[in-house]
Amino acid sequence: MDQYTLNLLVVGASFALYIGIAIWARAGSTAEFYAAGQGVPPVMNGMATAADWMSAASFISMAGLIAFVGYDNSTFLMGWTGGYVLLALLLAPYLRKFGKFTVPEFVGDRFYSQGARLVAVICLIVISVTYVIGQMRGVGVTFARFLEVSTDTGLYIGAAIVFAYAVFGGMKGITYTQVAQYCVLIIAYTIPAIFISLQVTGNFLPQLGLFGTYAPSGGDVAFLTKLDQVVMELGFSQYTAHSTSTLNMVFFTMSLMIGTAGLPHVIIRFFTVPKVADARWSAGWALVFIALLYTVAPAVGSMARLNITSTFWPNAVAGNALDGEALSVEEINTNPELTWINTWVNTGLLGFEDKNGDGRIQYYNDASPAMQAIATERGWVGNELTKFDRDMLVLANPEIAKLPGWVIALVAAGGLAAALSTAAGLLLAISSAVSHDLIKGAINPNITEKGELLAARVSMAFAIVVATWLGLNPPGFAAQVVALAFGLAAATIFPVLMMGIFSKRINKEGAIAGMLVGLFSTAIYIFLFLGWFFIPGTATLENVPANWLFGISPASFGTVGAILNFGAAYIVSGMTKEPPREIQDLVESIRVPKGAGAATGH
Amino acid sequence: MADNSKDNNAYWAANKRIIGVSLVIWFLCSFGFGILLRPMLSGISVGGTDLGFWFAQQGSILVFLVLIFFYAWRMNKVDAEHGVEE
Numbered sequence: 001m002d003q004y005t006l007n008l009l010v011v012g013a014s015f016a017l018y019i020g021i022a023i024w025a026r027a028g029s030t031a032e033f034y035a036a037g038q039g040v041p042p043v044m045n046g047m048a049t050a051a052d053w054m055s056a057a058s059f060i061s062m063a064g065l066i067a068f069v070g071y072d073n074s075t076f077l078m079g080w081t082g083g084y085v086l087l088a089l090l091l092a093p094y095l096r097k098f099g100k101f102t103v104p105e106f107v108g109d110r111f112y113s114q115g116a117r118l119v120a121v122i123c124l125i126v127i128s129v130t131y132v133i134g135q136m137r138g139v140g141v142t143f144a145r146f147l148e149v150s151t152d153t154g155l156y157i158g159a160a161i162v163f164a165y166a167v168f169g170g171m172k173g174i175t176y177t178q179v180a181q182y183c184v185l186i187i188a189y190t191i192p193a194i195f196i197s198l199q200v201t202g203n204f205l206p207q208l209g210l211f212g213t214y215a216p217s218g219g220d221v222a223f224l225t226k227l228d229q230v231v232m233e234l235g236f237s238q239y240t241a242h243s244t245s246t247l248n249m250v251f252f253t254m255s256l257m258i259g260t261a262g263l264p265h266v267i268i269r270f271f272t273v274p275k276v277a278d279a280r281w282s283a284g285w286a287l288v289f290i291a292l293l294y295t296v297a298p299a300v301g302s303m304a305r306l307n308i309t310s311t312f313w314p315n316a317v318a319g320n321a322l323d324g325e326a327l328s329v330e331e332i333n334t335n336p337e338l339t340w341i342n343t344w345v346n347t348g349l350l351g352f353e354d355k356n357g358d359g360r361i362q363y364y365n366d367a368s369p370a371m372q373a374i375a376t377e378r379g380w381v382g383n384e385l386t387k388f389d390r391d392m393l394v395l396a397n398p399e400i401a402k403l404p405g406w407v408i409a410l411v412a413a414g415g416l417a418a419a420l421s422t423a424a425g426l427l428l429a430i431s432s433a434v435s436h437d438l439i440k441g442a443i444n445p446n447i448t449e450k451g452e453l454l455a456a457r458v459s460m461a462f463a464i465v466v467a468t469w470l471g472l473n474p475p476g477f478a479a480q481v482v483a484l485a486f487g488l489a490a491a492t493i494f495p496v497l498m499m500g501i502f503s504k505r506i507n508k509e510g511a512i513a514g515m516l517v518g519l520f521s522t523a524i525y526i527f528l529f530l531g532w533f534f535i536p537g538t539a540t541l542e543n544v545p546a547n548w549l550f551g552i553s554p555a556s557f558g559t560v561g562a563i564l565n566f567g568a569a570y571i572v573s574g575m576t577k578e579p580p581r582e583i584q585d586l587v588e589s590i591r592v593p594k595g596a597g598a599a600t601g602h
Numbered sequence: 603m604a605d606n607s608k609d610n611n612a613y614w615a616a617n618k619r620i621i622g623v624s625l626v627i628w629f630l631c632s633f634g635f636g637i638l639l640r641p642m643l644s645g646i647s648v649g650g651t652d653l654g655f656w657f658a659q660q661g662s663i664l665v666f667l668v669l670i671f672f673y674a675w676r677m678n679k680v681d682a683e684h685g686v687e688e
Contacts (some may be wrong), residue, residue, distance in 0.1 A: 066659075071655055071658060071659075074636065074655075074658035074659050077658070077659055077662070077663065078632045078636055078658060078662045078663070081662070081663045081666050082628065082632050082662065082666055084666060084670060085624070085625075085628045085666050085669050085670060088670045088673060088674070089621045089624055089625065089670075089673055090621070093677075207660060210649070210659070210660075211648055211649025211650065211651070211656065212649060221650075222649050222650025222651075223649070223650055224649065224650030224651045224655075225650040225651075226650075228650075240650075240651040240652075240655050242637075242640065246637065246638065249637055250633055250637055250638065253632065253633065253637070254633075275688045276688060277674070277677075277678055277681070277687070277688065280670075280673060280674035280677060280678075281671075281674045283670055283674075284667065284670040284671045284674055287663075287666060287667050287670055288667060291663050291664070291666075291667055294663055295659075295660055295663055295664075298659040298660070588607065588610060591610065591613075591614050591617075592610055592613060592614075592686040593681055593686055593687060593688050594685075594686040594687065594688060595688070
């Protein structure tokens with residue numbers, strides 16, 4: 001069976017499973033549509049949360065981000081997991097006790113203000129829409145590579161599948177499909193990782209292999225020592241060393257953590273469990289399932305980096321890379337084990353060019369002065385591996401490590417599962433904000449249960465159409481908008497929720513002032529460096545560390561925005577009168593678990 | 603209602619104490635050992651690198667897991683002690 005048929009079979013089977021679940025788990029009420037009837041067991045909710053949270057960025061991009069930077073990008077590992085501690089301790093149990101359906105609804109009730117609710121809706125929509133664009137692109141790219149259709153066709157197929165289970169099933173359908181998608185994505189991620197860890201370190205557990213020994217050269221040198229040695233020989237910075245600003249690393253990690261805790265589509269998952277205690281356990285289970293991928297990712301990234309480097313410098317396996325010749329163009333074109341190179345060149349994600357015409361591809365850091373000296377001596381005229389897109393690393397990994405065809409097909413299904421599950425969660429957060437917070441909350445409070453359910457489905461369908469359109473016409477700034485999504489979640493949603501629970505003194509004036517200060521300070525700082533509303537060429541300042549305020553990058557600014565939000569809220573609340581008695585009682589009641597079952601959505 | 607709210611205050615204080623201790627550990631094992639204190643721990647080597655690198659790429663995540671399960675377990679007991687469990 002050829003690779004294409006295999007991919008088609010595995011991906012087709014996974015899609016059939018999702019549709020089957022959608023038919024089985026149709027939503028019959030708004031409680032089921034918004035919160036899966038609040039009857040999801042904690043372990044299952046943990047699994048669904050893990051799939052909801054781990055997007056195309058976690059599955060496809062993260063290992064590549066770590067592989068090509070090394071220690072300094074540990075920020076993603078700590079940042080995207082540490083947020084769950086904040087969720088479990090500071091937000092999830094109390095929001096579950098509150099017992100409503102959406103994040104803006106909590107903000108509106110706690111701060112007794114339609115205005116506050118509306119600001120929260122705006123923040124939620126900006127965050128979720130920017131996030132969903134990346135997922136739709138991820139679906140398109142994965143389809144394009146593995147099923148040989150155009151990126152656009154891939155996007156349409158993905159949108160149709162999400163439509164089928166999200167519009168009919170709502171949160172209930174999404175939850176059970178996410179459980180299935182988690183199983184697909186984690187198997188797809190860990191199987192190649194185990195194979196590669198065995199090949200590179202002889203240890204079948206990637207988490208241990210990362211700190212084990214390098215097997216191909218006889219096992220007498222530590223894997224990370226070998227990796228450091230090889231990359232430094234080629235003029236790249238030491239893999240395990242810390243080489244960027246410490247302050248920025250701390251702020252970026254913090255931004256990712258509080259951004260994670262403030263993402264509406266993650267928070268609403270905790271509304272689906274039966275009890276407050278379940279919300280606490282559920283956050284733990286979510287992190288168990290996330291950690292299965294996140295502890296493997298640094299191993300996948302580093303081992304792939306060494307595999308790729310030693311592919312282009314065959315002598316690096318046993319000794320020094322530069323003691324031998326680089327990989328020849330002839331071998332790339334004739335060796336059956338290296339067909340992946342040309343396959344990926346065809347997708348545009350990989351590129352090589354024999355600049356000096358010696359028939360070999362020299363891969364090195366041509367910005368390093370030491371390498372420039374060696375290059376002059378040996379007649380090289382620049383790095384000849386001209387393009388290596390970080391996003392192809394995980395998808396190409398099974399081929400680079402020469403794994404069997406069914407593993408490659410599984411990785412395709414896994415990438416699609418990661419992107420689709422996150423897209424569905426985001427679309428639900430958007431549609432419930434529209435139907436529950438805007439339509440029922442502001443425009444037509446007397447809408448019937450049936451009417452609201454219909455409105456929720458129509459908003460979901462509309463959100464899918466918008467997301468598909470944005471995926472087809474990406475604004476060309478996919479990387480920047482992710483900074484905006486995390487920055488805004490950190491600077492607006494997280495502080496307002498935390499203050500709403502932990503302070504009785506913060507009033508509506510303080511909450512609104514805080515959210516607006518967080519929103520504008522973060523958005524303006526990002527726009528200053530990345531272009532106003534991301535329009536190319538409109539950036540006020542060049543995006544280089546010398547221009548950053550105290551060396552804090554735009555992506556790390558969410559932490560500062562959050563501090564400003566807290567500060568503004570406390571100052572403004574101190575100058576205005578305290579919240580009414582019944583609001584203080586509400587805060588008292590969400591702090592204790594007792595009586596959560598009695599709470600309803602209306 | 604008056605007695606109730608007094609006990610609720612004690613419950614909330616106990617909760618905040620547990621959160622406080624947990625967050626100190628959370629900070630120490632990620633920002634501390636993983637980033638800020640890494641130079642101090644550089645003498646302790648772990649498989650080809652040092653302890654700080656292990657905390658940044660593995661250890662912090664494992665500590666986060668233990669913290670959340672510890673909190674859930676501890677709070678269930680505190681809920682019962684204060685009679686506020688569901």
